[in-house]
């Protein structure tokens with residue numbers, strides 16, 4: 495039954511000890527998406543992604559990734575449509591990456607690993623009044639996942655890359671304004687997979703409608719190398735640890751269906 499907590503089998507994550515039991519535990523993220531098992535759903539609406547660069551506020555190192563945070567006190571940067579019933583507000587975006595270009599993404603497609611994955615995090619502003627509230631509720635969050643591949647330089651990303659040396663250590667924050675997260679979206683946002691999942695970091699709550707883009711974006715090797723120059727550790731700590739491999743291991747599908755917006 496839903497109340498029975500299952501033991502989520504997972505290898506110990508380098509960054510934090512995976513809890514042995516998660517309440518429910520039958521819709522955990524990330525997962526591998528098997529293309530031939532995903533179900534085309536013709537009723538999925540087009541996504542409406544409208545971001546206002548004026549809501550961009552700061553960038554900070556939280557000791558696990560770096561987050562670009564937005565003013566989410568009004569409906570200026572929003573996500574609607576697709577599998578979503580309600581309107582969601584953008585609150586932050588962050589990335590997950592590896593120590594090498596061979597791995598780093600949290601989700602995979604037919605077991606294909608990408609060197610990094612971007613998460614644009616939104617919360618249901620029709621049903622809840624704060625992110626902290628929505629994070630505990632089913633379908634409280636909607637996260638867009640975008641795979642990164644190493645290739646040509648991403649001009650829009652460079653402004654963000656240039657800000658990273660200022661937040662090298664955990665808990666450092668700098669002002670970061672007038673950045674349009676729309677520049678990080680792939681040219682085609684009509685083709686995506688969607689499934690019911692969870693946060694991939696504590697509290698791992700099963701509150702997320704995942705929307706994983708089929709089309710990846712390209713960034714240069716040097717841009718990704720700057721991500722790896724960040725540190726998990728604060729300025730006070732002796733041993734400096736490079737911020738790499740900040741991804742969670744994959745979780746069982748538990749009978750969930752992954753839908754696709756394309757046939």
Ligand SMILES: NS(=O)(=O)c1ccc(C(=O)N2CCN(Cc3ccccc3)C2)cc1
Pocket residue numbers: 586613615626629637692693694695696697
């Ligand atoms: N990788 S992911 O996209 O799944 C993702 C991970 C973390 C977050 C995030 O901003 N927080 C998770 C909770 N945390 C703070 C918090 C809030 C309430 C209760 C407890 C703790 C912030 C959002 C998305």
Ligand SMILES: [Zn+2]
Pocket residue numbers: 588589590613694
């Ligand atoms: Zn994430």
